[in-house]
Amino acid sequence: MTYPETPRRSWVQRWHVKGIVGTVVLVVLLIASSRMTGVDVGMFFSNFGQFMNLLVRMSSPAWDYTAVIIQPLLETIQMAILGTTIGAALAIPFAVLSASNLIHSRLLRGVTRLFLDLVRTLPDLLLAAIFVAIFGIGSTAGVVTLAIFSFGMVSKLFYEVIETIDMGPLEALESVGASKVTIIWYAVLPQILNQFISYFLYTLEINVRASTVLGYLGAGGIGVFLQRSLNEFNYSQTAVIILATLVVVLVIDGISNHLRRVLL
Amino acid sequence: MTTMTVMTKPHRTIWQRWNWLLWVVVIGALYYWTINGLKFTGLQESAGAVSQSIVDGLVHPQWSYVYDGSGEDLLSLILQTLAIAFLGTIVSAVISVPFAFWAARGTHERFFLRSGSGKVVLTLIRTFPEIVLAIMFIKAVGPGSYAGVLAVSIHSIGMLGKLFSEAIENMDRGSEEAITSAGGRAGQVFALATVPTIMPEFFSYTLYRFEIAVRSASILGMVGAGGIGTPMIFAIQTRNWPKVGIILLGIVVMVLLIDSLSEQLRKRLI
Numbered sequence: 001m002t003y004p005e006t007p008r009r010s011w012v013q014r015w016h017v018k019g020i021v022g023t024v025v026l027v028v029l030l031i032a033s034s035r036m037t038g039v040d041v042g043m044f045f046s047n048f049g050q051f052m053n054l055l056v057r058m059s060s061p062a063w064d065y066t067a068v069i070i071q072p073l074l075e076t077i078q079m080a081i082l083g084t085t086i087g088a089a090l091a092i093p094f095a096v097l098s099a100s101n102l103i104h105s106r107l108l109r110g111v112t113r114l115f116l117d118l119v120r121t122l123p124d125l126l127l128a129a130i131f132v133a134i135f136g137i138g139s140t141a142g143v144v145t146l147a148i149f150s151f152g153m154v155s156k157l158f159y160e161v162i163e164t165i166d167m168g169p170l171e172a173l174e175s176v177g178a179s180k181v182t183i184i185w186y187a188v189l190p191q192i193l194n195q196f197i198s199y200f201l202y203t204l205e206i207n208v209r210a211s212t213v214l215g216y217l218g219a220g221g222i223g224v225f226l227q228r229s230l231n232e233f234n235y236s237q238t239a240v241i242i243l244a245t246l247v248v249v250l251v252i253d254g255i256s257n258h259l260r261r262v263l264l
Numbered sequence: 265m266t267t268m269t270v271m272t273k274p275h276r277t278i279w280q281r282w283n284w285l286l287w288v289v290v291i292g293a294l295y296y297w298t299i300n301g302l303k304f305t306g307l308q309e310s311a312g313a314v315s316q317s318i319v320d321g322l323v324h325p326q327w328s329y330v331y332d333g334s335g336e337d338l339l340s341l342i343l344q345t346l347a348i349a350f351l352g353t354i355v356s357a358v359i360s361v362p363f364a365f366w367a368a369r370g371t372h373e374r375f376f377l378r379s380g381s382g383k384v385v386l387t388l389i390r391t392f393p394e395i396v397l398a399i400m401f402i403k404a405v406g407p408g409s410y411a412g413v414l415a416v417s418i419h420s421i422g423m424l425g426k427l428f429s430e431a432i433e434n435m436d437r438g439s440e441e442a443i444t445s446a447g448g449r450a451g452q453v454f455a456l457a458t459v460p461t462i463m464p465e466f467f468s469y470t471l472y473r474f475e476i477a478v479r480s481a482s483i484l485g486m487v488g489a490g491g492i493g494t495p496m497i498f499a500i501q502t503r504n505w506p507k508v509g510i511i512l513l514g515i516v517v518m519v520l521l522i523d524s525l526s527e528q529l530r531k532r533l534i
Contacts, residue, residue: 026354029350030350030351030354032347033346033347033348033350033351034347034351036343036344036347036409037344037347037348037351037408037409037410037412037413037490038408038409038410039351039410039413040405040410043405043410044404044405044410044414047404047405048404050403050404051400051401051403051404054400054403054404055400074301075301075302078297078298078301078302079302081294081295081298082298082299082302085295117520118516118520121479121515121516121519121520121523122512122515122516123479123480123482123483123515124483125395125483125486126482126483126493126496126512126515129486129496129497129500130318130500130508133314133318133500133503134311134314134315134318135311136311138303138304139302139303139304140302140304143302209391212393213393213394213395213396216395216487217486226393226396230396230399238396242391242392242393242396245391245393246388246391249391250387250391
């Protein structure tokens with residue numbers, strides 16, 4: 001009589017090598033990084049009173065400050081709208097160039113995508129700091145920052161949309177000898193327009209959030225007032241600014257979510 | 265006589281036919297308001313010269329800054345930035361788990377009071393700007409990377425909690441039911457079915473959040489919360505463009521490396 005063979009576990013499985021090695025690596029990394037950053041749990045709790053004091057002062061917002069910040073808040077929204085629009089407009093040609101179903105040259109695609117990857121690595125505040133140095137303090141630097149920032153994000157989203165389109169209409173137009181521009185206008189555009197607008201709105205949401213802190217480095221909008229109130233230790237004003245920002249973000253998110261639901 | 269069939273267009277109401285015009289007006293007005301509302305300072309006189317020197321600095325980075333053994337060089341600060349992001353993400357992932365179970369919509373829940381309140385709290389945390397958090401923690405623990413770690417840990421809860429709770433809502437309940445029907449107690453169901461099912465997704469989201477944390481850790485230094493941002497803002501303020509160039513290069517390489525590493529790991533997880 002032969003017994004069915006019991007499944008053999010390899011040495012790696014039997015001693016849980018993967019799990020143990022993973023845990024050890026994680027613990028070593030945790031210890032190394034906490035030593036490097038000088039984390040001191042005790043200090044946090046001994047200074048916790050100070051932190052709470054800050055929160056308490058924030059919890060009584062100076063409501064009369066609202067009137068002052070309405071204008072900069074609107075400016076923040078305007079910066080976000082304009083920045084996103086410019087960024088999205090710039091992104092379209094780059095998205096077309098990096099879509100694998102439209103551009104067959106691997107080299108061209110690779111170069112464009114590498115460029116886009118490089119743009120995407122730069123954090124928004126870093127860009128703001130550089131553009132403030134170029135354009136001076138004011139909303140222009142903010143708009144340019146948001147344009148570059150959204151360009152990186154939107155172009156990736158756009159080319160991923162383009163890559164999912166149905167190739168049938170394209171082949172039909174190609175077979176009757178239409179030019180590349182005609183193909184894009186009549187076969188590509190109708191398929192992607194709604195998704196483009198949806199991603200545009202999504203980017204706008206992110207940009208509204210981002211633009212609220214850009215002013216911290218002088219790039220216009222509500223962030224300028226945020227920095228001022230923090231520098232003057234006027235936390236009740238800071239609280240108003242944060243709450244007002246929250247309201248604006250929620251309203252924009254709501255509108256954009258509604259529009260996106262209608263579109264898709 | 266030939267019969268002619270006339271193709272009638274599907275009937276559309278006036279509203280359907282003309283509502284695009286409304287959109288044109290609304291969007292036009294929006295852009296009119298936007299462009300008129302912004303005060304364009306225009307280019308400063310020095311803008312050309314500054315851009316020239318920025319490009320110059322980027323082309324000729326200050327290579328000597330990469331490593332000089334002082335502990336204040338690019339490599340040590342990049343490592344410090346990564347440490348801030350790593351520690352912040354891990355701490356926040358641990359704290360996010362209870363938040364996620366709080367905010368996840370339960371199958372038998374009525375009126376969604378519990379999950380609704382959890383979602384509101386997570387949204388509040390998410391909207392609180394990371395920079396402001398960093399400044400608050402600097403007041404509490406002094407300037408340095410510790411404040412950065414705290415800012416990343418607290419801010420990430422907002423997003424990780426949301427992603428985790430969505431993972432819980434969408435998880436496969438099959439193994440939970442199996443353990444329950446075999447007579448498992450609530451604790452056993454949790455340990456043997458819930459945790460193993462959602463762990464890979466939690467890990468994957470944590471890695472994704474780590475990618476974002478690396479970016480934010482590199483700018484938190486601009487307000488004094490440690491990492492590469494501090495020398496960056498000093499270099500920009502003192503117009504030391506070769507140094508800005510090398511730091512930018514460092515950040516770009518760091519982010520690209522971390523992104524591809526994390527992508528590899530995430531592919532293996534799911």
